[in-house]
Amino acid sequence: MHGRFTSLPSEPPRFFNRGPSPIARLTFFGVISIAIMFIDARFRTLETVRMAIATVVYPVQQAALLPAQMATRVGQFFDTRDDLRAENTKLKAELLVASQAQQSQVAAKQESDRLSKLLNISQTASTKAQAARVVYLGRDPFSQKAFVDRGATQAFESGSAVVDELGLLGQLTRVHPLFAEITLLTEKDFAVPVKIERTSMRALLYGRGPGKLPELRYVASNADVKEGDLLLTSSIDGLYPSNIRVARITGVQRDAESAFARIECMPTAAVAGAETVLVLDKPPAPAPRPALEVATESSAKKRR
């Protein structure tokens, strides 16, 4: 009796029409998923769909934040006067230091303005910034993201630099109607053009993914790089304003086998713990490259 008439336990005899078989359905949805993944990774044309779903789901995300917000509010209620006074004193001291630094900076800026006028260099206006609050960190274990809320009047632009009070955090990668997504500089293969403060040598800082420190790549073994050197943005890409702190070098390894040194860097910003951040406007577009002009000239000549 066994064998010929038994079927798989999950496949009852088909008395009723129940649509396509599970295998067919799985194949259908599997193929759609893979197609979507391919389109998303290669062409980025699904951003509108993603944005629409994300906007609809945003209230639910806000609801999920409520318990934690309530907890902090209750905690704040019980902050003692002494705590607040101590914090106040500390902030006043910090303000004093900051204003002193700012005064010397103003003097230096006036000096440099005068000099650059003499040299007839077009001076870029100081960049504008908008404050935003980090609502939550990304949940994807493979990537390094943070999310900030966005007011109705805030005009964020995808690609702008995001900083906290200690240095560069990353870059806005997606701007949704109600919130925006920051890719942190520890994201794998996230590159920042930097210069070393001490020597003004230019280099590229690459993120290496969760749990790993970013590293400077393609720096020759014999280059003048020391532990403790500070890295600033070099503004060579026209994306980040110049001279923002990025990271500090924590270790330099020189191998005889490799032409490049292995240089690990520690971001100066509180990458995982930032609460309030500034979104900097993009600096004005750099002058077009001369090579491009040459190319168009030559093509124009050809046409003639």
Next chain:
Amino acid sequence: MNRFHLPDSPLFKIASPEDILLSAKPWFVAITMALAFTTNLLPLSGFVLALRPDFFALVLLYWAIHQPRWIGIGVAWACGLLTDVVEANLFGQHALAYAILGFAAGYFHRRVLRFPVWQQALHVLGLLLIAQLVVLVLRLMSGASPPSAAFVLGSVSSALLWPVLSALLQWPQRVRSLLD
């Protein structure tokens, strides 16, 4: 039998294979799924996040096993898309993983319910690990760096939660069955 020290009343027991429960109300299924989705969005980070059970996948799996005619591959796929959007990662990876979960649940649903609840939890562990493996392979293929080994802890804690979740989700049906 009373492995989880629930109070000794028929109201608090987990259904044994012989029990026949009333089927759940559609709105109850919808509400529990929405709640699980919201719970997944709690602002956790770091190790706690890795340890957090995937509530959404777990509830999805529960209903796909108990109500396979409502919650099947298509619904699971759509839930996966939602997860992808809120996690802001590769569009479609969870969709595929959850669709596979839905398929496996449909394939196993008659068999899984024959087992005592801790063996069901083992099945659930296997299914969730397969889903995580799918996500892992897809991400590594798209060039992400491998996550820490704590990545699998989520599946383990989800499986540990399965008995509690089963008791909770079948509670309304159990009460209604007793009242009838």
